[in-house]
Amino acid sequence: MKIALDAMGGDFAPQAAVAGALLAAEQLAGRATIVLIGQEDAVRPLLQAAGPAANVLEFVPASQVIDMGEHPAKAFQQKQDSSIAVGYKMLLAGEVDAFCSAGNTGAMLVGAMFTVKTVPGVMRPAIANFLPKLHNNVGILLDVGANAECKPEMLEQFGELGSLYAQHVLGIARPQVGLMNIGEEEGKGTPIIQEAHQRLKANPHIHFVGNIEGRDLFNDKADVIVCDGFTGNIILKMAESIYDAMDEKKIQDPFFDKFNYEAVGGSPILGINDNAIIGHGRSTPRAIGNMLMQGFNMADSGIVDQIKATFKS
Template identity: 55%
Template sequence: MKIGLDILGGDYAPKSTILGAIAAQKELSEDQRIVLFGNEQETKQLIAEAGGDPALFDYVHAPDTIGMGEHPTKAITQKPNSSITKGFEALKNKEIDSFASAGNTGAMLVGSMFSVKTIPGVMRPAIAAIVPKLKSGTGLLLDVGANADCKPEMLNQFAILGSLFSEYVYGVSNPKVGLLNIGEEEEKGNLLTTSTYPILKQNTKINFVGNAEGRDLFSDCADVYVCDGYTGNVVLKLAETFYAVTLKKGFKDDFFDRFNYERYGGSPILGVNAPVLIGHGISTPEAIKNMVLLSKDMVESGIIDKIKSAFN
């Protein structure tokens, strides 16, 4: 197994990404290798300085960086030697089995769709985020930013994508799907949700349990919550704030600790032809490590083949 990692992506790269890669490598088996995309000589030197063994990694020389503020499409096409562009080139050529980066989110989305491309039958890929449940376990929320405006058919596909990920990557049997809405009743909501409800209700590929309100998000109401990317991103940023507020207030609680993004590493782009993960821009070494390990889990689960089968 070859797990691709962008060494230059993120606000604290390359130090943070290198420390995370070293930590992740210690938890991999001998046949699982991390392939680092960045300045090869500099990366090897930094690994050695951090107390790691450069020989334990593979390298692809990619000295250029796509900045957080750069236009995604232009950067992908105009920077062929960037770490993200080289990463997707290797992923397309099957030289690596997955690719992860804490760099420019837009470039990761564009790179996914331009290189490995969308799985046939999938209208639009979605970004999924993990949400902690109050009692135990985690739920999945999608889309959280890839598609600000959605059609009912897209939310129906998000439900299938989220269900498959929840079942095969997180081991949830027959995951429950809820439609994020402003009320429990079937007729509640806006044009998008009222049009989506009957489609989800008729979908035999999912276990649809009805509408879910914002207050249900951290409960056992559902395992997968679907919404448009605009709504999902607002909810995600609000949830992330919970953890920041508890730290500022000096409040220690196990549930709120599970809002810490570091625990989950990255968010998968679901609906493309290979495992792709987007990390938080402020990713720490712990977050990078967990993003690499989630990449491994996605490859081992065969989730891409499961999605292809569902949409065929």
């Protein structure tokens, strides 16, 4: 198995990318190879400086970089030899089994939809994020930023996508799916949320447990929480701020340590024809390493085949 990494993506690239790749390569020894994609004059010296440890890494040159502030669609179209574009081309060709990047989020989404494309039957891909649970479990929240506005049908599909991921990657036998709302009652929320509730309730492919309020994010009421990308992104950033505040106050707790983005590494794009993960822009080597491990687990689980089979039927 091969896991590709955009070596030019992130605020601390390529140094953090190379260091993170070395961390992941050590953990994945004998199971997978890390493939770095980036500008040769920037990455080669770092590999040489790492010495023999870097011999296990593969390198593919890409002459261009899509910067964080660039327009995603325009940059992806114009920079076909960028590290993101080359990564997706390798993914499409089957040369790698997963592609990870802490670079331009929009460009990663554009690349996913225009290169490997959306699974037939899926209206829009979703970005998922992990939710630590109080009793040492982990759940999943989606969408967290790909789709600011959603139709009821999209929210229903997010429930299916999240349920499949929870089952096949997180190992939850019968994931409980909840819909983020302003109240538990069935009639609460906007007309879109109310219709999404009815669709999720009637969907035979999932175990829907009803509406979920914000206070239920970290308990065991639901393993999969569905929301639009606008709401999900606010929740995600709020969770990150909790960790940052506690870190600043020198308060340490194993549960709240899980709110640290470094421990998660990245967010999978669900609903596309291959395995792609988006990392945090300020990813450290630890975050990069965990993102690559997540890419390996995603590819190893066969989750994309499960999604294809479900939506084909």
